[in-house]
Amino acid sequence: MTDYKIHVLICGGTGCKSADSDELKKSLKQWIDEVGLEDDVQVVLTGCFGFCEKGPIVKVLPDNTFYVSVTPSDAEEIVKEHLLKGRVVQRLLYRDPNTHQQISDSKGMDFYKKQMRIALRNCGFINPENIQEYISRDGYMALGKCLTELTPEDTIQEIKDSGLRGRGGGGFPTGLKWEITRKSEADQKYVVCNADEGDPGAFMDRSILEGDPHSVIEAMSICGYCIGASKGLVYIRAEYPLAIERLKIALDQAREYGLLGEDILGTGFDFDIDIRLGAGAFVCGEETALIHSMEGKRGEPTFKPPFPSVSGFLGKPTNVNNVETFANIPVIINKGASWFNKIGTENSKGTKVFALAGKINNVGLIEVPMGTTLREVIYDIGGGIKDGKEFKSVQTGGPSGGCLTKNFLDTPIDYDNLLKAGSMMGSGGMIVMDEDDCMVAIARFYLEFILEESCGKCSPCRIGNKRLFEILDKITSGKGEEKDIERLILLSNVIKDTSLCGLGQTSPNPVLSTILNFRDEYLAHVNEKKCPSGQCKSLLKYEIIEDLCTGCTLCFRNCPVGAITGERRQPHYIDQSLCIKCGVCYEKCKFNAIKLT
Amino acid sequence: MDTVQLIIDNKPIVVKKGITILEAAASAGIHIPTLCHMKLEDLNIENKPGGCRICVVEVKGRRNLAPACCTEVADGMEINSHSIRVINARQTVLELILSDHPADCLICAKSGKCDLQDLAHNMGIREIHYKGEQSTYREDTSPAIIRDVDKCIMCRRCEMMCNEVQTVGVLSAINRGFTAVVAPAFEMNLDHSVCTYCGQCVAVCPTGALTEVDQTSHVIKALSDPTKTVVVQTAPAVRAALGEMFGMEPGTLVTGKLVAALRRLGFDYVFDTDFAADLTIMEEGTELLNRLTRFLNGDKDVNLPILTSCCPAWVKFFEHQFPQLKDIPSTARSPQQMFGSIAKSYFAEKMKISREDLVVVSIMPCVAKKYECGRDEFKVNGNPDVDYAITTRELAGLITLANINFNRLPDEEFDLPLGESSGAGVIFGTTGGVIEAAVRTAYELHTKKPLPRIDFTELRGMDGIRQATIDFGGFPLNIGIAHGLGNARRLLEKIESGESEFHAIEIMSCPGGCIGGGGQPYHHGDVEVLKKRQKAIYREDSMKKIRKSHENPYIIQLYEEYLGKPMSEKAHHLLHTAYFDRT
Amino acid sequence: MPKIKLAESTVKIIKDVCARFNNSEGELINVLHTVQHKLGYLPAEVQEVIAKELNTSVAKVYGVVTFYSYFSMIPKGEFPISICMGTACYVRGAEQVLSEFKRQLKVEVGESTSDGKFSLNCLRCVGACGLAPVVMIGEKVFGRVAPTQVKQIIAEYREGCSSEKAKSA
Secondary structure, eight states: OOSOSEEEEEEOSHHHHHTTHHHHHHHHHHHHHHHTOTTTEEEEEESOOSOGGGOSOEEEETTTEEEOSOOGGGHHHIIIIIIIHOOOOGGGBEEOTTTOOEEOBGGGSHHHHTOOOSTTTTTTTSOTTOHHHHHHTTTTHHHHHHHHHOOHHHHHHHHHHHTOBOTTSSOOBHHHHHHHHHHSOOSOOEEEEEEOOOSTTOOHHHHHHHHOHHHHHHHHHHHHHHHTOSEEEEEEOTTOHHHHHHHHHHHHHHHHTTSSEEEETTTTEEEEEEEEEOOSOGGGGSHHHHHHHHTTSOOOOOOSSSOTTTSOGGGSOEEEEEHHHHHHHHHHHHHOHHHHTTSBOSSSBSEEEEEEEESBSSOEEEEEETTOBHHIIIIIISOSBGGGOOEEEEEESGGGSEEEOGGGTTSBOSHHHHHHTTOOOTTOEEEEEETTOOHHHHHHHHHHHHHHHOOSOSHIIIIIHHHHHHHHHHHHTTOOOHHHHHHHHHHHHHHHHHOSSHHHHHTTHHHHHHHHHHHHHHHHHHHSOOOTTSOOGGGOOEEEOTTTOOOOOHHHHHOTTOOEEOOTTSOOEEOTTTOOOOOHHHHHOSSOOEEEO | OOEEEEEETTEEEEEETTOBHHHHHHHTTOOOOOSSOEEETTTTEEEOOOOSOTTEEEETTOSSOEETTTOBOOTTOEEESSOHHHHHHHHHHHHHHHHTSOOOGGGOTTTTSOHHHHHHHHTTOOOOSOOOOOOOOOOEEOSSEEEOGGGOOOOOHHHHIIIIISOOOOOEEESOGGGOEEESGGGOOGGGTTOOOOOHHHHHOSSTTEEEOOOHHHHHHHHTOTTOEEEEEEOGGGTTTGGGGGTOOTTOOOHHHHHHHHHHHTOSEEEEHHHHHHHHHHHHHHHHHHHHHHHHTTOTTOOOSEEOOOOHHHHHHHHHHOGGGTTSBOOBOOHHHHHHHHIIIIIHHHHTOOGGGEEEEEEESOSHHHHHTTSGGGEETTEESSOEEEEHHHHHHHHHHTTOOGGGOOOOOOOSSTTOOOHHHHGGGSTTHHHHHHHHHHHHHHHOSOOSOSOOGGGOSOOSEEEEEEEETTEEEEEEEEESHHHHHHHHHHHHTTSOOOSEEEEESSTTSGGGOTTSOOOTTOHHHHHHHHHHHHHHHHHOSOOSGGGOHHHHHHIIIIIOSTTOHHHHHHHBOOOOOOO | OOOOOOOHHHHHHHHHHHHHTTTOGGGHHHHHHHHHHHHSSOOHHHHHHHHHHTTSOHHHHHHHHTTOTTOOSSOOOSEEEEEEOSHHHHHTTHHHHHHHHHHHHTOOTTOBOTTSSEEEEEESOOSOGGGOSOEEETTEEEOSOOGGGHHHHHHHHHTTOOOSTTSOO
């Protein structure tokens, strides 16, 4: 990154790519060539900047100008104004939604101010397809240090001292896991990176692999060194083609540089990494299921113990960590456990990446120190609720987590506090919901997900979740009774208590937490047959307000089922027994004469 | 030996390290209910998916309940096997299973023998609180087995038997979540698959999801048809197990009562498959000696080892999986088919009954026999040599249906001539028995000397693959034995790779041999039942006056009157067969 | 078992893929991925060839194919439509978008239109939550799709031009 005067970084994460950042890059290059700046300006497609809400993002270095929602047609202006004349294109700058001030430097944005980037340190800063850029930011230094200065025991001790816990959901202490795997004796051991990010609404693992694949490769090599494994496997979702591609490039480059393969850095340490593709099964995020999947089998979990650390892939000791956990490792080695363990709370050290999504202004990927409150995340970083609506709940931990109310907004986020609040850390999905979201429908939504993703091996998960879903479906369609709520609780507790794996043991969490925090909504559904947020269609009624209806017949003509009757220029009428609640009449009416009750 | 101390239901116990809570509890006399778990000790058969979650117990200090079948004991563990929390969880899980199970117990083939039904009874289930949609699948009827997978509870026992024990690989779990079930590929019918009909899936299914095709109604119809003469043959393993269906101890021999019951059911002649087993030895033994003589005379093309061919599931197995070996097995038909063939020729001619008016029913410990008697090569002008094969279980049903008080029946004798048999014929019912019977005869025919001893204990036992060398008048005869098709596969692979050299090999598809057949009374996972049946078979052998097939006077008579000598043209026509490449 | 009626060339493709993965049973999922990528889907006959090559039972192959939602035994439409049903998309109205696609195409999820042009599926989170609700047609991502845009998106594919215009707002 030294030969050029100006660097233009374009976000090449999946979100921004979907919004045409490839085309934007092409355009920018074209214009740069056109004005003859090709020797002075380098255009780099980086990993995710995190600020997905306003993608595609373009950042110009060295002045740190941060452009948002850039389209290919903006390229000409950026090149001619900014790159050629040094004038910032004001209209493409981020505008603070509260102060309405334009902010040029990303460091000045609230979205970035409270963040602390360890796992995401390189995302958005380097070209992930160029190993030199990783190396120039201390890449592979940690591996070198381990191989030449530290024994495996020293390294494990460092990880243990750092207090790092698994970022995939369980929160098991990483150093301890490594130590157990190290102590398991076998002729072959494996390091597995779990990149089967299945939580709907979480995309941090993908972003790390897309934006900084070498950090994972380096960490896996360190782990291999520590536990005594010469083979690593990355189990990654097939739905992530870009991440797979970049990981492949990174692996090739690492091999080329002698940082992977035989006799790494001349130390006699051999380690190489293979890629295994997932095939669309959420349960494969569970480590025993993941291992079976890697063996070419149905991804069904098995009872633990034996833990993979003792008997895993092909029956050999296997250390499974997720992407974000690995991404922390090189930093811990470089900066030391004592630096790392000062960040965070007593039992949760370091930072956590969250995928902030839902009804929030700044959807994106953020990384904050453990102990940051939900309020800081949602209001300061996330910019508050979309369209000025009222905050209702935040769902953390994906389908295994729970829905928290505003009472928890000032709770510092860490493993223990979230668990205490009836949710969990999970992989870090954070979905914000507003007053329009029905919490019963949300619980039903998660159960539907679980139903599709349960492997079917154990009876409580296979049948129990089906029954939970059926009861929720009954309630959201207006046929619920009050005793159904108690049934949900009883059944949920048995499913949690008896299921085989983590998926089943946590699947009722969305149900239990919504009942706990939003029982009044459940009661409204079962007793008054009303959905307070107006989400549950079966409980809605479209009615024509006679006084406002002009008899224009627009609704009559558009109703797909012929439920609307009425004479021209006379008030119309909706037959409730025929209405399918598609809402077309409501949308079509020009006189606001149709009301929802 | 390492031990651990733990407390279960307030009772301190010391147990072996490495065992499960379930086993530890059993050793303390505490019965923890199970459903998917099944372990056949000594046969290396265990099904432990930890899927049904019925056996959960409370372990102090653990967040969740622990499945007793999968959880290893640890020092200082405190276990409660029946706390309120445990009972509530167990009942709820069971209710869930029942909520996705057809409630047609009254007319279910498995009623009274169903593990799920027992469990519901024992757990006091009186109401299913969580009703909802039930999963439904197409019913599949094959020549031998019916799959009614609406009743599948995903215990995976059948899948384990089909894949791990038998290595047939027809069944697998398919789909996921609520629609997950065990089925053949593409949910095709079994008769389109490579299924051998060994019936081990049926033998272990805890519910009515897998049952045999019930042919008792055909038998009743034949018995009530005055124009038909109905003869019955009973396989050796039946007499060692039928008593269990009437509350007798496993291993009780009921040969005499069996004959009496069949006579009371109205069969015109009650014969014994053991007679045909003796006949099989004459043919197969002669074939072995022929091949052996050619081998000893330096013929390099001779097909050795010879493999037994009594077991129809084994025959179908190698036709699908080892067609390249189809010239190696003996061409001798199975005893069931030899009996049918002789009954419908020699006996029919003797009694002056037309083939069409003679109905041959066989009582078999096996479901594959239903398939075998339907094979085209065992029919003459479309008329099968054996009309109906019913299982030990079906026979018990018939006896009950006919109001026969089995336990109070007198002992009666088989009819002649096809009811006489030697002890060698009896031991066909257990693993190692066929080859022992063959050795008894082949030895004497080969060496022209009487056997110094009759019992070849080196061929007996329960190990999956066994081998022994018998001194055949100076020639060391290498014998291999496998039971369970997976063991058979391993043995065949050893032969193909040239790792082992055998002259004769006995293969039976079912673990334990016919005593553990798919048509036998359910063992419910208790291997002792199989062992007791095996002992009974050897007991019956030792009580027999004649213990070598070639000394059976009616066999001698059959050759003198009808067949000439073993492997004669007539014998070849009636008693031998050919195999087909089914790939 | 149904006899294999695949073209010689197809069988060769499958065999080559299996050979590339050393005919190893443990590579079954990689084999299925590669074969599906080449052939578009995994009909019964294809699974039978794979089972034979990897020396495993076809029941096991089928068990795996039916376990993973990524594998399909029916050919996808010319334009496979996938609606993201991740939570972020759900709370931003993915369900309404889905039902509009169903209504417009007159198919259910998992089905194809009778002309074979479109198939409709749901998927779980493509990770473009900033663009929620997200719809993918082929490789192309449409962000912030409103139910009212659905008709137009379909029409543009029907007319045969892969639309640039209909792309995210």
